[in-house]
Amino acid sequence: MSLRSTKNRLELGFVSQQSAANWAGFEPEIFFRCFFLPRFLKQQLQRVKNRRLETMGSTAANGAVDKGVDFANYFCTYGFLYHQKDMLCDRIRMDAYYNAVFENQHHFKGKAVLDVGTGSGILAIWSAQAGARKVYAVEATKMAEHARELIKANKLQDVIEVIEGSMEDVTLPEKVDVIISEWMGYFLLRESMLDSVLCARDRWLKPNGVMYPSHARMWMAPLRSGLVDQKMGDYKRAIEDWYGFVNETKTYYGVDMGVLTNPYTAEQQKFYLQTSMWNNLHPNQIIGEHVIVKEIDCLTATIDDIRIVEASISSSITQEIARLSGFGGWFDVHFRGSDKNPAKKEIELTTAPSEDSGTHWGQQVFLLHPSSNVKRGDKLMFQFSMSRSRENHRLMEVDLSCEIKQKSGESLPPFKKKFYIE
Numbered sequence: 001m002s003l004r005s006t007k008n009r010l011e012l013g014f015v016s017q018q019s020a021a022n023w024a025g026f027e028p029e030i031f032f033r034c035f036f037l038p039r040f041l042k043q044q045l046q047r048v049k050n051r052r053l054e055t056m057g058s059t060a061a062n063g064a065v066d067k068g069v070d071f072a073n074y075f076c077t078y079g080f081l082y083h084q085k086d087m088l089c090d091r092i093r094m095d096a097y098y099n100a101v102f103e104n105q106h107h108f109k110g111k112a113v114l115d116v117g118t119g120s121g122i123l124a125i126w127s128a129q130a131g132a133r134k135v136y137a138v139e140a141t142k143m144a145e146h147a148r149e150l151i152k153a154n155k156l157q158d159v160i161e162v163i164e165g166s167m168e169d170v171t172l173p174e175k176v177d178v179i180i181s182e183w184m185g186y187f188l189l190r191e192s193m194l195d196s197v198l199c200a201r202d203r204w205l206k207p208n209g210v211m212y213p214s215h216a217r218m219w220m221a222p223l224r225s226g227l228v229d230q231k232m233g234d235y236k237r238a239i240e241d242w243y244g245f246v247n248e249t250k251t252y253y254g255v256d257m258g259v260l261t262n263p264y265t266a267e268q269q270k271f272y273l274q275t276s277m278w279n280n281l282h283p284n285q286i287i288g289e290h291v292i293v294k295e296i297d298c299l300t301a302t303i304d305d306i307r308i309v310e311a312s313i314s315s316s317i318t319q320e321i322a323r324l325s326g327f328g329g330w331f332d333v334h335f336r337g338s339d340k341n342p343a344k345k346e347i348e349l350t351t352a353p354s355e356d357s358g359t360h361w362g363q364q365v366f367l368l369h370p371s372s373n374v375k376r377g378d379k380l381m382f383q384f385s386m387s388r389s390r391e392n393h394r395l396m397e398v399d400l401s402c403e404i405k406q407k408s409g410e411s412l413p414p415f416k417k418k419f420y421i422e
């Protein structure tokens with residue numbers, strides 16, 4: 001299965017205010033425009049196709065999460081088998097979890113395990129096959145019913161108990177020795193599912209219990225990419241098209257839309273130039289040192305530790321001469337147990353750029369306009385801050401500023417930019 005088709009783990013569940021509005025007004029508008037703005041139509045369709053992973057707000061003005069909206073936008077996608085299958089087809093992800101469990105059976109034999117967000121039930125099944133005495137498999141969506149069926153078909157119903165419900169609301173009959181979960185979103189923290197895992201840990205993990213995965217890291221690196229020109233071209237065409245639309249609406253319908261030019265421009269700028277992009281980067285696109293932005297110990301981290309990620313980091317350009325088009329962000333997680341209860345074999349799951357393989361997470365690309373010419377030895381010093389979107393706690397906003405000090409001692413103009421991970 002191609003990466004393009006596996007990357008859409010949340011596609012259906014996320015419909016942004018912007019795209020919801022597009023959809024809502026789509027048909028009449030399309031028919032209206034068909035007659036005299038075919039280019040507009042083509043562009044709209046392309047844009048709807050491109051707009052993945054978008055969401056309506058799920059966070060109320062007071063910061064509380066609206067559970068109903070969250071379910072409609074986030075969880076509902078996970079209720080589809082095709083979507084679970086996409087994740088089950090990600091060989092790197094599957095091999096990492098499989099090896100983590102079966103190379104470390106001492107953590108599972110005779111133990112109580114909690115699988116947070118069991119989905120199809122795969123991690124619960126492996127835990128049981130590795131010898132767990134009891135597995136509690138919690139799933140918020142109706143996928144719980146499929147998981148139950150699958151577990152029965154694999155004759156593990158006496159070991160695994162599927163509980164349909166939100167992890168935060170579920171009560172277990174005992175504390176557990178292991179918490180296993182696949183909670184990672186784009187650039188690690190998008191989706192904010194780690195919150196649910198930490199909440200489960202605080203309530204249900206025994207004092208010497210272990211987390212699967214046990215550690216996680218976010219990485220960033222400077223990159224070169226043709227996308228920087230492509231996106232700028234797309235943006236310019238969208239604005240040109242707007243001016244055509246304003247003229248034609250005035251000519252044919254006597255209404256001057258010009259007053260909306262500024263908000264339209266801002267909206268398009270956000271979409272084309274400030275929204276990070278899913279990409280499957282080739283390692284040779286990385287033009288400098290990759291650096292750690294955040295390290296998380298899943299046994300000790302608190303929700304406050306991950307609500308905002310802030311880092312001052314520096315990286316050096318390693319390519320002779322390159323065009324700095326932006327930054328790539330990715331993550332890895334490790335299964336190494338705990339100090340008191342270590343893994344026999346540590347397993348890593350990485351989503352770093354790779355020549356011959358990739359995961360459905362790919363990498364997030366943050367593009368810079370304009371790009372800069374850099375040389376080997378130039379130093380980049382950047383301030384990174386990532387926080388949750390006010391409208392939807394599962395989406396992220398990134399503030400990135402960077403100073404570039406050339407090897408010669410001169411500085412290039414610094415930049416400061418806001419990005420959205422949607």
Ligand SMILES: C[S@@+](CC[C@H](N)C(=O)[O-])C[C@H]1O[C@@H](n2cnc3c(N)ncnc32)[C@H](O)[C@@H]1O
Pocket residue numbers: 075078079087088116117118119120121122123138139140141143165166167168181182183184193196
């Ligand atoms: C990324 S999928 C992983 C599914 C499965 N564990 C696997 O590895 O293939 C995450 C699953 O967790 C579920 N989930 C997310 N947050 C949850 C919560 N707070 N309570 C229960 N289930 C949750 C989602 O519905 C989804 O099925």
